[in-house]
Amino acid sequence: MTTEKKAEKKPEYIKVEIARPRAYKWSSGKYLGKLYKEALENRKLVTNRCPKCKQLLWPPAGVCGRCNVEAGEDWVVMSGEGTVLQYTYLVFPLWDPHYGDRLANPYPTATIKLDDGVFLVHFLEEKDPEKLKNVKRVQAVWKEEGRGRGLGDILYFRTIDE
Ligand SMILES: [Zn+2]
CATH class of the missing domain: 2.40.50 (OB fold (Dihydrolipoamide Acetyltransferase, E2P))
Incomplete structure (x- = not known):
């Protein structure tokens, strides 16, 4: 081992540019789509209510996670x-x-x-x-x-x- 101090060598970085366009469309679905639409067009927060337990689902969903029943279209403006x-x-x-x-x-x-x-x-x-x-x-x-x-x-x- 030498006592001479090694000259610090700067790391060489390789620059890689990746063209990654992110323009895409996806469907928010029937229930979440209603939330997006009402927020955009009417500045309203909406969600749907479970027909069995009567609780509001959040976010709006097609099935109540508590009752495991189809939630339906009972929409509520919050x-x-x-x-x-x-x-x-x-x-x-x-x-x-x-x-x-x-x-x-x-x-x-x-x-x-x-x-x-x-x-x-x-x-x-x-x-x-x-x-x-x-x-x-x-x-x-x-x-x-x-x-x-x-x-x-x-x-x-x-x-x-x-
Ligand atoms: Zn329920």
Whole structure:
């Protein structure tokens, strides 16, 4: 072994460019398609109800997972208001894995129980960590542009006073 310090050799990187067009179409299906359509065209959150247990399915589905019966077309327009059960406050850059959009930083996400009984995870508008501790009631704020993404058509949930 030599005492001479070896000159640090920089690694050689090989750059490979891959043309990977991502333009594709896929069917969201009958039930999820209704959710996407109502969100896009009417800014409404909809889901269907099980005919047996009468519970709302989320996301809308053809079969109730509890009863194992066909869910059918009993559609319900949900209020878009709910209660924050838990939140997470993330402070580092992230990207939307589905669409590649850069997410706001910081961005708080929350588990929200809608007044209709459906649980969902979405962003909160409030970004002040101290104020977040007191956020209870929230309301969906719909995007003006870039719509057609179902639940992603909701920009975030805004704190409402009650
Ligand atoms: Zn059921």
